[in-house]
Each structure stands twice: as C-alpha cells, then as structure tokens.
Amino acid sequence: xxxxxxxxxxxxxxxxxxxxxxxxxxxxxxxxxxxxxxxxxxxxxxxxxxxxxxxxxxxxxxxxxxxxxxxxxxxxxxxxxxxxxxxxxxxxxxxxxxxxxxxxxxxxxxxxxxxxxxxxxxxxxxxxxxxxxxxxxxxxxxxxxxxxxxxxxxxxxxxxxxxxxxxxxxxxxxxxxxxxxxxxxxxxxxxxxxxxxxxxxxxxxxxxxxxxxxxxxxxxxxxxxxxxxxxxxxxxxxxxxxxxxxxxxxxxxxxxxxxxxxxxxxxxxxxxxxxxxxxxxxxxxxxxxxxxxxxxxxxxxxxxxxxxxxx
Numbered sequence: 055x056x057x058x059x060x061x062x063x064x065x066x067x068x069x070x071x072x073x074x075x076x077x078x079x080x081x082x083x084x085x086x087x088x089x090x091x092x093x094x095x096x097x098x099x100x101x102x103x104x105x106x107x108x109x110x111x112x113x114x115x116x117x118x119x120x121x122x123x124x125x126x127x128x129x130x131x132x133x134x135x136x137x138x139x140x141x142x143x144x145x146x147x148x149x150x151x152x153x154x155x156x157x158x159x160x161x162x163x164x165x166x167x168x169x170x171x172x173x174x175x176x177x178x179x180x181x182x183x184x185x186x187x188x189x190x191x192x193x194x195x196x197x198x199x200x201x202x203x204x205x206x207x208x209x210x211x212x213x214x215x216x217x218x219x220x221x222x223x224x225x226x227x228x229x230x231x232x233x234x235x236x237x238x239x240x241x242x243x244x245x246x247x248x249x250x251x252x253x254x255x256x257x258x259x260x261x262x263x264x265x266x267x268x269x270x271x272x273x274x275x276x277x278x279x280x281x282x283x284x285x286x287x288x289x290x291x292x293x294x295x296x297x298x299x300x301x302x303x304x305x306x307x308x309x310x311x312x313x314x315x316x317x318x319x320x321x322x323x324x325x326x327x328x329x330x331x332x333x334x335x336x337x338x339x340x341x342x343x344x345x346x347x348x349x350x351x352x353x354x355x356x357x358x359x360x361x362x363x364x365x
Contacts, residue, residue, distance in 0.1 A: 057128060059212040060085070065127035067120060067142055068134035069093070069105050071291070072159065072190050076131060077114045079195035079217055088115040090123035120145035127151065129212075130179075133159040136166075136297040143170035143181075152178035155209050159184045161298040163235060163305040164228030171203060171227050180205040183227055184220075185234035189287070193219070202230030235305035242299045243315055245284045246322035249356075252281050256353040281349040289335050289352060290343070292327030296320045326356075334359045 064080060066073045069091035080087050089109060094102040094116060109116050117123035124130050124146040132142050139160040150156060156174045158167060158181065171181035183202035190197045200223040201210055213220040223230040255261040268277050288295060299320035306313035329335070334355050336343045346352055 059215045062086070062128035062212075062216075063088070063126055064216075065089070065117075065123045065130040066114075067091075067123060067130060067132045067146060068159075069109070069114075070133070070294075072133040072186075073131075074105075074108055074112075075190060075194050076133065077109070078112050081112045081114060083217060085216070086115075087113075088117055088123050088127070090117040090120060094118075121149035124149040125151070128154055130154065130156045131159055132156065135294050136161045136301040139166050140170050140173070143173045147173045147177040147179065150174060150177050150179035154179050155205065155212075156181045157184050157209070157213075158182065159186060161186070161234060161238065161301060162231060163301045163308065164231045165304065165308055166301065167202075167231045168227050180208070181227075182206050182209045183230050185223065185230040187234060187237065195219075200230040200233060203227045232305060235302045238298060238302045239306065239316055239319075242295055242302065242323065243319045245288050245295070246319040248281055248284045249288060249326060249353075250322060252285075252349055253353040253356050256350060257357055261350070261353075278349070282347055285349045285352045286345060288323055288326045289330050290338075292323045292325075292330060296324035296327060299323060329356060329359055332359070 060083070063086045066077055066087060066089040069077070069089045073089060073091065077087050077089060091102070091105055093105060095118075106116065108114075120142065128151070130146055130150065132139065132146070134142050139158060139162040143156065143158070146156065156179045158170055162170070167183045171183070174181040181203060182205050185200040185202065187198040187200055195217045196219045199213070199218055199220040201213075201220055202223050202225070204225050204227075206222045206225060210220050210222050223233060251264065252261060255264040265277050265281075268275070299316055303313035303316040303320060306316050330338070335352060
C-alpha cells in the first residue's frame with residue numbers, strides 16, 4: 055500500500071475503552087477515523103448513547119455495521135472482547151479492501167488468531183496479529199504492541215508513523231499472542247489473587263499484617279497502591295478480563311497443560327464482574343465507581359455483598 059499513513063482511512067471495530075482511547079489519539083493527528091460497536095445497535099436508548107456522545111465530541115464517524123466500517127478502510131483495528139475476535143474477523147472479511155491491513159488488537163489465543171488470519175487473508179486483506187503487552191490507559195496509543203505474522207514487518211513503520219509503539223515480534227502467527235497469553239497467566243492471576251487475599255485478610259482483620267509481610271518479601275512493590283489499582287481494574291473490566299483469561303486457558307491447554315491457575319483466575323474475575331453488574335460498587339459511570347484510593351473500601355463492599363447472599 056503506497057498511500058501515506060497520514061492519509062489512511064482507519065476503522066475501529068469495538069468502541070469500548072480501548073477503541074475510544076485510540077480514536078482520541080488518532081483524531082489528535084487529524085486522521086480520518088470511523089468506528090462501529092455492537093452496543094450502538096443495543097436495546098434501550100442508554101446502550102449506545104455514551105458512545106455516540108464520545109464520537110461526536112472527538113470527531114469519529116460512526117458506522118452501522120461491521121461491513122460498513124470496514125469498507126474502504128486502509129487499516130482496520132479490531133478491539134473487541136476476546137471471545138469475539140474470530141467472529142469479528144469473519145464479519146469484516148466480506149467487506150475488507152484488497153491489500154488493506156487488519157490489526158487484531160484482541161487478547162485471544164494463538165489458535166484464535168490463526169483462524170482470524172485465515173478469514174482475512176482469504177478475503178484479500180492483510181492480517182497482522184497484535185499483542186498489547188500491558189494496560190492501555192496509562193500509555194494510550196503508545197502502549198507497547200508486539201506484532202506478528204507475515205505482514206507485520208510491512209505494517210510496523212506505518213503504525214509507528216500513526217503514533218503506535220509497535221515492534222515486530224515474529225513473522226509466524228501465534229507467537230506474539232502466546233507471549234501475551236503467558237504474561238497474562240501471571241498478571242491477571244496476580245489481580246485475582248490480590249483481590250482474594252486482601253479481601254479475606256480484611257474479613258479476618260489481619261490486612262495490615264499481611265501487607266507488611268508482603269512488603270518485606272517484595273519491597274519493590276507498593277502493595278497498597280498496587281492493590282487499589284488491581285481492585286479498580288477488575289471491578290471495572292472484570293468481564294472483559296474473564297474472557298481474556300479463558301483465552302489464556304485455551305492457550306495453556308493447546309500447550310498440553312491443564313490450566314488450573316488460569317481457569318481459577320477467570321472464575322474470580324467473572325465473579326467480581328457479576329458483583330459489579332449487580333450494583334455492589336455503585337452505578338457504572340459515576341465518579342466513585344471503582345475509583346477508591348483505598349482498596350479496603352471495595353473489599354468491604356465485597357464482604358457486605360457476600361454476607362447478604364444466602365448460603
């Protein structure tokens with residue numbers, strides 16, 4: 055593709071937290087951005103209203119379908135929940151322009167990425183695997199991004215020109231994803247363990263002793279600050295995280311191991327998401343939702359909710 059990346063038409067499939075961040079940063083470069091999210095078609099006026107308001111504020115055009123957002127785009131970025139990575143690739147394949155890039159930003163297993171690549175490449179597009187190597191919000195578009203697949207080296211300089219911190223990991227599909235998935239065994243597992251450990255310690259009134267012991271053993275970690283951050287992220291994004299860790303479990307299983315740790319992590323993340331959906335932490339979108347600087351506030355809410363639940 056010979057067009058200057060600064061002239062590219064960019065399609066965002068998925069307009070959640072990541073999609074909106076990318077839209078904001080790309081629009082600051084005066085790039086043409088169009089987006090689609092299934093919530094735009096959801097029941098009730100409240101479903102897509104916040105997304106429409108955000109798009110209007112930052113100048114992102116909205117499409118009415120996967121096909122509409124994909125048609126004519128030079129770069130399609132798929133940033134949806136992990137379980138939708140392959141279905142979205144299938145939905146976009148019918149409309150992708152020949153030679154257009156499809157950047158899969160999703161936290162999916164190597165097997166899922168390979169299946170998605172087959173759909174896009176068979177339709178004449180150029181699939182590039184993307185593995186986001188840490189949390190997006192602190193870094194925004196500059197989040198470390200590991201690329202994979204036979205088209206990764208061609209896309210890397212263009213992504214860098216657009217503001218991404220992208221580098222090629224491997225020309226083989228699945229390698230970048232495996233790197234991300236193995237990291238998530240640890241990171242998402244640590245989130246789940248912190249919530250379980252800290253909340254249980256709070257129930258027994260021994261949290262200060264537990265944190266002091268952790269600080270002595272791992273002095274490089276500010277456990278108070280890290281704990282508050284983990285609680286915030288899981289409460290706010292536990293559903294998406296649970297889906298990702300189920301993909302992690304698939305990755306572990308594909309390697310021939312039973313994913314005992316990953317499976318437990320997914321259940322804990324989903325459990326917190328269920329509590330959040332039930333309103334235990336307040337209404338989503340309000341200033342106080344999952345934003346306490348002290349993790350104890352959220353742990354107390356969890357304990358109160360558990361104690362209200364019949365045995």
